[in-house]
Amino acid sequence: MNTLIKPQIRAPFAKKHLLQILDLNRLEALELIERAEGFLPYTSIKEKKLDFLAGQTLINLFFENSTRTQSSFELAGKRLGADVVNMAVKSSSVAKGETLLDTAATLNAMGPDLLVIRHKSSGAAQLLARKVSCSVINAGDGTHEHPSQAFLDSLTLKRTFGRIEGLKIAICGDILHSRVARSNIMLLNMLGAEVRLIAPPTLMPTDADKWGVKIYDNLLHGIEGVDVIMALRLQLERMSGSFLPSPREYFRFYGIDREKIRVAAPHVRVMHPGPMNRGIEIDSEIADDPRISLIVDQVQSGVAMRMAILEAMASYEGGEDA
Amino acid sequence: MRKSKLFTNARIVAPNLNFDGNAEILVIGDVIAEIGENIDTPQDAEIIDCEGNCIMPGLIDMRVSIGEPGAEHRETLKSAGRAAVAGGITTMLIQPDTEHPIDDAAMVDFIIRRGRDASLAKVLSAGALTKGLNGEEMAELGLMSEAGAVLFSNGQNPIKDTKVMQRLMSYSCAYDTLVSTRPQDPWIAGNGNMAQGELAARMGLSGISANAEVIFANRDIVLAQATGCKLLLDMISSARTIPIIENAKADGLDVYASVNVHNLCLNENDVEDYRTFAKLNPPLRSEDDRVELISALKDGIIDVIVSGHDPRPPEEKRLPFDEASFGSSALEVLLSASLSLYHNGHIELIDLVKTMTLNPAVLLGLDSGKIAKGAPADLIVVDLGYPLRFDASELYSKGKNAAFDEKLLQGKVLQTYVDGEKVYDIETGHI
Numbered sequence: 001m002n003t004l005i006k007p008q009i010r011a012p013f014a015k016k017h018l019l020q021i022l023d024l025n026r027l028e029a030l031e032l033i034e035r036a037e038g039f040l041p042y043t044s045i046k047e048k049k050l051d052f053l054a055g056q057t058l059i060n061l062f063f064e065n066s067t068r069t070q071s072s073f074e075l076a077g078k079r080l081g082a083d084v085v086n087m088a089v090k091s092s093s094v095a096k097g098e099t100l101l102d103t104a105a106t107l108n109a110m111g112p113d114l115l116v117i118r119h120k121s122s123g124a125a126q127l128l129a130r131k132v133s134c135s136v137i138n139a140g141d142g143t144h145e146h147p148s149q150a151f152l153d154s155l156t157l158k159r160t161f162g163r164i165e166g167l168k169i170a171i172c173g174d175i176l177h178s179r180v181a182r183s184n185i186m187l188l189n190m191l192g193a194e195v196r197l198i199a200p201p202t203l204m205p206t207d208a209d210k211w212g213v214k215i216y217d218n219l220l221h222g223i224e225g226v227d228v229i230m231a232l233r234l235q236l237e238r239m240s241g242s243f244l245p246s247p248r249e250y251f252r253f254y255g256i257d258r259e260k261i262r263v264a265a266p267h268v269r270v271m272h273p274g275p276m277n278r279g280i281e282i283d284s285e286i287a288d289d290p291r292i293s294l295i296v297d298q299v300q301s302g303v304a305m306r307m308a309i310l311e312a313m314a315s316y317e318g319g320e321d322a
Numbered sequence: 323m324r325k326s327k328l329f330t331n332a333r334i335v336a337p338n339l340n341f342d343g344n345a346e347i348l349v350i351g352d353v354i355a356e357i358g359e360n361i362d363t364p365q366d367a368e369i370i371d372c373e374g375n376c377i378m379p380g381l382i383d384m385r386v387s388i389g390e391p392g393a394e395h396r397e398t399l400k401s402a403g404r405a406a407v408a409g410g411i412t413t414m415l416i417q418p419d420t421e422h423p424i425d426d427a428a429m430v431d432f433i434i435r436r437g438r439d440a441s442l443a444k445v446l447s448a449g450a451l452t453k454g455l456n457g458e459e460m461a462e463l464g465l466m467s468e469a470g471a472v473l474f475s476n477g478q479n480p481i482k483d484t485k486v487m488q489r490l491m492s493y494s495c496a497y498d499t500l501v502s503t504r505p506q507d508p509w510i511a512g513n514g515n516m517a518q519g520e521l522a523a524r525m526g527l528s529g530i531s532a533n534a535e536v537i538f539a540n541r542d543i544v545l546a547q548a549t550g551c552k553l554l555l556d557m558i559s560s561a562r563t564i565p566i567i568e569n570a571k572a573d574g575l576d577v578y579a580s581v582n583v584h585n586l587c588l589n590e591n592d593v594e595d596y597r598t599f600a601k602l603n604p605p606l607r608s609e610d611d612r613v614e615l616i617s618a619l620k621d622g623i624i625d626v627i628v629s630g631h632d633p634r635p636p637e638e639k640r641l642p643f644d645e646a647s648f649g650s651s652a653l654e655v656l657l658s659a660s661l662s663l664y665h666n667g668h669i670e671l672i673d674l675v676k677t678m679t680l681n682p683a684v685l686l687g688l689d690s691g692k693i694a695k696g697a698p699a700d701l702i703v704v705d706l707g708y709p710l711r712f713d714a715s716e717l718y719s720k721g722k723n724a725a726f727d728e729k730l731l732q733g734k735v736l737q738t739y740v741d742g743e744k745v746y747d748i749e750t751g752h753i
Contacts, residue, residue, distance in 0.1 A: 006673065101640050121642030122526035144526030179526060205523035209542030
């Protein structure tokens with residue numbers, strides 16, 4: 001038996017699904033992070049198994065390739081005692097032309113309790129949530145949102161700084177195509193951080209200035225005095241063509257390296273949702289420096305955060321739908 | 323000989339007479355014989371008491387897509403005709419982008435003949451500007467015109483090549499025909515899914531910038547000026563296009579514009595929650611755009627309201643937003659939805675009706691769309707106040723994909739007459 005006190009069973013969570021950040025209010029967001037903090041000790045001890053979700057079934061439905069998010073949800077589900085099924089989409093009927101809703105109906109008939117979905121289309125999780133009776137957790141939909149990533153980033157920040165409110169955070173890179181950025185913008189704003197967005201103008205969403213953030217096309221101006229820099233992954237197909245001329249030009253002006261972060265706060269920490277393109281959006285010297293990089297902490301927070309999300313959604317008892 | 327009909331106790335809305343008031347209409351055979359009071363009526367005439375409701379010319383919908391031939395599961399001329407007359411539309415103009423494009427005289431002839439046989443509403447055919455709508459080779463505009471095509475268009479596909487566009491517009495002048503273009507720069511629009519803006523950015527959907535419309539509207543107007551072509555800018559959606567059209571008209575160019583009824587009544591927020599029924603092209607834009615479009619309609623800068631009817635089966639709509647087809651089933655909602663502009667005090671009833679009757683008739687060179695002695699008796703009886711919760715599942719159209727689904731509307735057609743013959747009655751359905 002482990003020596004830790006088992007996290008307390010909480011009151012049921014008020015929401016059934018986790019589809020996008022703005023479906024939650026501030027208190028609910030804080031509650032999720034708090035629940036995750038209770039699970040954190042379980043990520044570093046030998047006896048990790050709990051029984052919150054014993055007898056429940058979690059289906060991982062990943063239409064896009066993923067290593068860390070899928071295994072993170074899988075581990076989280078298993079540590080809570082759930083039966084976890086990973087649907088291998090590539091070899092399934094989806095590859096044979098079945099639509100998302102047909103797949104949803106089939107899965108629904110199997111009676112899962114939790115469905116974690118990643119899909120290339122924005123809004124796919126919402127569509128699924130309307131058609132199945134279980135809880136749906138969005139693990140990334142197109143260029144819309146990736147809420148569990150934003151939550152694990154906030155959990156990491158809270159562990160590092162003890163707070164989120166008032167932190168100056170620069171999100172840097174391909175904001176336009178980033179679901180991680182969208183979820184982080186909404187969540188960090190909600191939690192009272194000061195958010196700045198830095199991107200080449202071709203990779204900044206239209207009207208992003210209406211999101212209550214400051215917009216920069218110059219990295220040095222954007223990271224001046226910030227506590228945290230979140231670098232985003234630059235997709236290979238966008239490194240050249242009409243978004244950007246070349247990876248090396250991008251690194252020269254937007255890559256996070258030791259020279260550039262001098263203008264940030266002295267205690268600046270750097271985050272990255274992974275997987276990294278070393279030497280393009282982030283220099284290895286930064287990524288591997290434990291005094292600066294929070295990248296390993298993010299992965300560690302990920303499992304605890306997803307345990308909290310799964311447990312919270314599973315505890316939903318009705319009332320307010322979604 | 324068909325029985326004569328006397329419509330009494332009616333409010334007549336006749337834009338061609340600039341008349342909105344109480345009068346009687348006598349229909350003999352398939353034409354309007356008399357308008358006025360205490361009309362000298364044949365003994366055996368059927369008296370139709372309109373109970374104070376409105377009579378207006380049957381609507382002419384300049385933009386209807388169907389699936390026949392080749393995609394009859396989407397819509398046939400028969401099903402579209404049933405939907406049309408139930409919505410007060412007595413004439414519909416079929417777009418050339420059918421499964422097999424209407425790009426030669428035989429296809430035009432097919433649509434017209436098939437329409438005559440199968441459709442309760444009158445059917446007109448547009449012709450494709452280019453062969454197979456490929457945007458490159460000119461289609462036989464002259465022969466199609468001779469076969470009865472009343473307008474030429476490349477459907478939803480804009481002609482990218484400016485030189486080709488210029489030659490088409492120039493060539494069309496020989497047949498004095500109306501050329502309709504969808505002003506949307508395909509490179510800027512890309513594979514956009516909704517209006518570009520904050521909402522699209524937040525939803526993670528690629529946007530269609532208003533620049534796409536402004537650039538191509540400008541291009542086509544420049545070409546219209548150069549060639550003298552009679553140009554219809556088909557379904558404009560952005561407030562920024564309005565001054566361009568206004569200037570072209572002020573310069574005396576033969577330039578006209580239409581607007582999709584959806585863009586007058588809905589805005590981008592209807593797409594929220596990834597509602598694919600509201601995925602339209604042109605996209606629903608901001609509330610500011612909507613309000614400006616209404617003003618432009620009122621000011622006569624926009625000439626015509628169209629339904630943009632585009633029926634889509636569930637397998638094309640019940641998909642993630644970026645995979646779903648554009649389009650909304652709208653024949654049965656054109657009148658009810660556009661009446662909201664009148665109910666909300668944006669526009670006089672007679673001016674509103676004009677944009678769906680007289681204006682399209684003049685543009686297309688039709689003798690319908692009006693209430694006049696000798697004109698075809700295409701008439702509708704409308705209850706302006708009829709309360710309606712629009713239910714897409716009850717549509718006559720095969721396409722149940724209506725962006726107006728579940729909207730509360732006011733006003734409904736009670737009876738529809740085509741060439742003096744009753745074809746629809748709200749009590750008894752189709753005749």
